[in-house]
Amino acid sequence: GVHDTDYFAKLPSGRGDGRYRAFPHNDTSTKGLWSAAGEFSALFGSETIVTRDALLSAGLKLSKITRERPGAVDEATEAWGWRGIVSTAAEARIVAETPLGPLFQVLNDTLNWAIDESLESVAGDQKSRSQDVADQLRSIACDASEPRVSISLSNYYRTLLPSVYGFAAGEKLELETSTTTELLKFNSKTCKRPRFELLGRFVEPATRQQACQAYNAAIAGTEIYPLDRFGSWSIPFDLIIPGRGRGSIRIAPKAIVVMTPTPLFISTKKPITSLNDLADSIERKFGPDCAIVGKAVTLIGMLAREFVFIFHEGASSYVKHSRKLHDLLGGLALNPILRIRYEPWDCLDKCCAWIRLPEPFRGPFGVEELRGQGFANRWRQVGEEQTQLLAKLKELRRPLDFIRYLADAGMGSWNTLILEYEGIHAQLDQLNLGILQIKEQKKAVAKQWKAAKRARVDAELEKGRHWREQIFERLPTPEALAERQRLADLVHKAIDQVRERKLEWQRLQAQQDALVSGPDILKAHVRRRDLELEAELKRMKLIRDAVISSKGLEKAGHRPAAWWFPLLCPDGTWFAETVCRANYSLEPLA
Numbered sequence: 001g002v003h004d005t006d007y008f009a010k011l012p013s014g015r016g017d018g019r020y021r022a023f024p025h026n027d028t029s030t031k032g033l034w035s036a037a038g039e040f041s042a043l044f045g046s047e048t049i050v051t052r053d054a055l056l057s058a059g060l061k062l063s064k065i066t067r068e069r070p071g072a073v074d075e076a077t078e079a080w081g082w083r084g085i086v087s088t089a090a091e092a093r094i095v096a097e098t099p100l101g102p103l104f105q106v107l108n109d110t111l112n113w114a115i116d117e118s119l120e121s122v123a124g125d126q127k128s129r130s131q132d133v134a135d136q137l138r139s140i141a142c143d144a145s146e147p148r149v150s151i152s153l154s155n156y157y158r159t160l161l162p163s164v165y166g167f168a169a170g171e172k173l174e175l176e177t178s179t180t181t182e183l184l185k186f187n188s189k190t191c192k193r194p195r196f197e198l199l200g201r202f203v204e205p206a207t208r209q210q211a212c213q214a215y216n217a218a219i220a221g222t223e224i225y226p227l228d229r230f231g232s233w234s235i236p237f238d239l240i241i242p243g244r245g246r247g248s249i250r251i252a253p254k255a256i257v258v259m260t261p262t263p264l265f266i267s268t269k270k271p272i273t274s275l276n277d278l279a280d281s282i283e284r285k286f287g288p289d290c291a292i293v294g295k296a297v298t299l300i301g302m303l304a305r306e307f308v309f310i311f312h313e314g315a316s317s318y319v320k321h322s323r324k325l326h327d328l329l330g331g332l333a334l335n336p337i338l339r340i341r342y343e344p345w346d347c348l349d350k351c352c353a354w355i356r357l358p359e360p361f362r363g364p365f366g367v368e369e370l371r372g373q374g375f376a377n378r379w380r381q382v383g384e385e386q387t388q389l390l391a392k393l394k395e396l397r398r399p400l401d402f403i404r405y406l407a408d409a410g411m412g413s414w415n416t417l418i419l420e421y422e423g424i425h426a427q428l429d430q431l432n433l434g435i436l437q438i439k440e441q442k443k444a445v446a447k448q449w450k451a452a453k454r455a456r457v458d459a460e461l462e463k464g465r466h467w468r469e470q471i472f473e474r475l476p477t478p479e480a481l482a483e484r485q486r487l488a489d490l491v492h493k494a495i496d497q498v499r500e501r502k503l504e505w506q507r508l509q510a511q512q513d514a515l516v517s518g519p520d521i522l523k524a525h526v527r528r529r530d531l532e533l534e535a536e537l538k539r540m541k542l543i544r545d546a547v548i549s550s551k552g553l554e555k556a557g558h559r560p561a562a563w564w565f566p567l568l569c570p571d572g573t574w575f576a577e578t579v580c581r582a583n584y585s586l587e588p589l590a
Contacts, residue, residue: 045081
């Protein structure tokens with residue numbers, strides 16, 4: 001099935017030139033990107049960003065990196081091996097109404113990027129066979145696109161489905177395909193289908209208040225909007241109107257408001273009290289081809305009434321909230337989820353292919369090439385080791401400690417660089433000791449300087465007092481004149497003391513400045529900063545590789561692209577083994 005009722009993805013910033021483009025996902029410039037209709041992963045890749053929090057938690061001095069290497073954090077946080085197609089046009093369209101023509105080139109280019117990246121991971125004499133398989137996949141993608149001018153993205157994907165399933169399985173399969181717009185078409189003829197039973201709880205007056213309260217309770221404490229965020233009388237369902245877009249439904253006493261990009265209104269002579277009323281009103285205004293789709297939490301309960309969702313382990317973070325809603329409402333007869341757990345990386349032990357590891361995996365695995373069995377045997381251990389590495393890096397926050405760790409680990413030339421760094425540290429430590437001694441001398445001189453200034457003030461005051469009492473408007477005695485001269489000498493002496501202390505302090509300051517600004521010292525500071533930046537860049541790469549080869553690789557195994565199987569293992573053994581070892585379980589939705 002094709003879920004074709006979502007809007008086509010847009011950049012969080014909303015910027016663009018009106019065209020379709022492929023973007024990576026990172027934690028900076030494309031933070032918040034969500035690709036609803038066109039995402040591609042190369043072999044071992046996934047939409048697992050290396051978050052800024054992960055970098056900071058592992059001790060990276062992020063401010064230093066952003067200051068010295070603008071843009072480096074974009075690359076460091078980027079999800080490896082993933083691209084998502086977004087629309088940069090101002091106009092918003094759902095997938096069902098997105099024409100393939102303007103989009104096909106970027107879709108095809110991005111698929112080719114993913115294929116070419118994956119072929120780089122195929123080593124040995126089987127690469128030519130993998131290349132043939134890749135060419136077959138490229139042909140499937142192109143053949144399904146004809147005629148491009150007249151078909152929608154939704155129909156293109158629907159046409160692709162049987163071919164891609166057969167391509168992965170290695171045999172032709174009999175499949176029925178559908179779309180959300182088809183399954184959830186809502187009119188006077190379809191409104192009584194069981195799939196709209198949950199919608200009825202939010203429409204009929206007897207259950208509407210309870211249903212809205214249950215919905216808000218089910219999503220409480222999450223980032224999902226409660227109903228009042230969509231406006232008065234809102235229900236957690238959207239109406240899809242051909243040519244007009246998608247919008248939340250608000251059922252007022254005598255009107256229906258649809259919050260499409262330009263809100264649309266349906267006047268009703270009386271309140272809506274049933275699904276029939278709602279269907280008649282919508283069909284009368286917009287025709288019989290509208291669809292009603294539940295928002296994330298209610299969509300599962302709509303379709304599970306008649307169909308079975310097949311989810312891989314961990315799929316859909318909304319399930320727990322949907323289940324809570326169903327329990328609060330009660331009385332819903334829902335099919336369980338068929339949950340499938342498969343481990344494609346473990347099943348590579350039956351694949352004879354040689355794998356040339358992508359660059360982020362080479363350090364963690366310790367090799368550049370290995371056979372499928374070697375990958376299967378080691379990927380879990382590598383993931384655990386890299387998780388432990390992240391915890392270790394968190395403890396090594398001082399540059400000196402981290403550089404020593406790199407040297408002890410025998411990484412690159414750090415066993416030599418640590419000697420240089422420690423030598424610079426010793427040199428600068430000696431400098432700091434000399435500066436500390438000068439600062440202590442400056443402190444003592446400053447104290448003397450301050451005392452000398454107080455002594456001068458005292459001498460000036462005493463001289464003035466003597467002038468007023470013994471000389472001013474008097475005939476001074478020889479003794480008074482002699483005393484005045486003595487006091488004047490004290491003032492001059494105090495002035496000399498102040499000048500001497502000041503000159504002494506300035507001499508010490510000049511000595512300190514000479515120490516810190518000497519060419520050897522300046523050179524040492526520059527070299528230390530360079531080594532510390534080199535170390536931080538190394539730390540950033542270690543963190544990135546650790547996240548990609550642990551969490552990222554695990555996520556890639558949860559949702560592998562179907563075409564990875566025949567591309568890496570053309571004889572079908574990897575796919576067959578993955579199917580054979582899969583575990584299946586039923587998960588109740590209420």
